[in-house]
Amino acid sequence: MIQSVIAVLLTAFARYLAGKFFGKLKTKAEATQSYWDDALLAAGQKPFFLFIWIVGLSWSAEEIWKGTGNSLFERLLSFRDLLVIVLFCWVFFSFIKALEHHFLQVDRKKKLDQTSVIALCRLMRVAVIITGVLVAMQALGYSLSGILAFGGVGGLAVGFAAKDMLANFFGGWMIYLDKPFRVGDWVSSPEKK
Template identity: 30%
Template sequence: MELWNSVIERFSDILSNKFLDIEIWRIAVAGIIIILTIAVRKILVNTAALLIKKFSVRTKWVIDDELIVAVEPPVKLMVLIISIYFSARILGFKVTDESFSGHIIRSLIIFSLFWAIYRTAEIIARMFYRVSKKTHTHLDDILIPVINKGIKAVVVVISINVIAKEWKYDLGALLAGLGLGGLAFALAAQETLSNLFGGLAIMLDKPFNVGEYIQFDGMEGTVEDIGFRSTRIRTPDKTIVTIPNSTIAKANIINCSRRDRRRVKFSFPIKYGTTAKQLEQLLRRIREMLENHPDIHNESIYVYLDAFGTNGLELLLIFYTRTAEYRDYLAVKEDINLKLMNILNELGIEIAIPAVNVYVENK
């Protein structure tokens, strides 16, 4: 019994000692609170979320379920902040309005609140996106991502301003006092403003939408995103190119996705030994084949003897496919080429092969 009492007294003496002018028992209790909070906060938050979901499943709205998922991480952070607050009080820190620890706690609370609002903005964007899918205009499909980014940017700016005021800093007065520095900042922001107005011009003029294939200034690809500052394009080799909106707004844009047909133009030489009668039959057969082809626009077909070329009689073919999809377009061209080969074989006409005649003069 005396041994046990001595152990207790020894342990009490250790706990009553101080580390950095803080009693050991206070540090131990604060550590236990934080460790227990980290261990059980997920269970507590998940249990609360499960209870709320039981009520939310009765509603037809999807937004309430998404809202629970969005605020879950900020709520976990808030629980940890509360445990930090009590731990600070146990350690003997004065968590008052003017104390350093008080500023830290309130800054963390402000951050968690605005973090929840930031994540909620994504839910609002998805809600508008589902509504936009029911409309026939593409403008809302472009504006929704921009509005989403704008809301998030506003939330970030406000949160930084509120946290700065918590630490007695006025960002508005700080920016106003920059003087010539503000002028330099404005000059440096000219390019950003140019890109911003370029993005607004793209959204209002709508030369292209997300998902469309465009060409301009030697660049081509599928539009993946239209933002405030730039537009992202995925090129045919599957790389992402980010281009400033001011550059695109000034370019001549070819929107390949909005055409309803593709033009095919090519020529091929026929041997000079071909008679006029054979050539007339060939031209007639080609015209009939193109006019009766289900994937060719029969109102714009041109098949003519174009020139007497170096290697043979040049035939010119111009026509339009009914499809604008590149894969289908290639399939139609392949079918036309095979049919041309069959016609040439049936008529016994050969395509001229480029050749060079060399004459050697004996002296």
């Protein structure tokens, strides 16, 4: 029990030191003109603090588990891996959200296409979700090779069944990339009146 109390005290001290360290990093990041470091620092601060507490408390739980042999603590330790994955996904989500806000609201001088910024940020969020789910399934003990093989075969079956829908999707994607018109423009066709 003494070792678990020491682990909690060391965790609290590490959290205090991390707060001081992030404070100094924040002042240095604000001195630069780049927005990327500010966004990354803001996105990673809270998840890093929670990461310190998760590691410290799981260390304390591991010490208690060694002393008592209770199986409840073993389940908590397997849950720790899942929480760490969620924290990493939180960092990426917050970073993407901060960049999207910056490019849509603050950085209007560059005249970026708002639709492209929104589409790219949504695509990055979907990639973070898919990657997080796959890594979480691997951490929980599922075999990814079977899941990916099933996804490949399922994608092939859906591709053959929905070839017209996919043709329309890729046609729309090409129109989106060529940008012959923007949101708010009137489009008329000589065949439709």
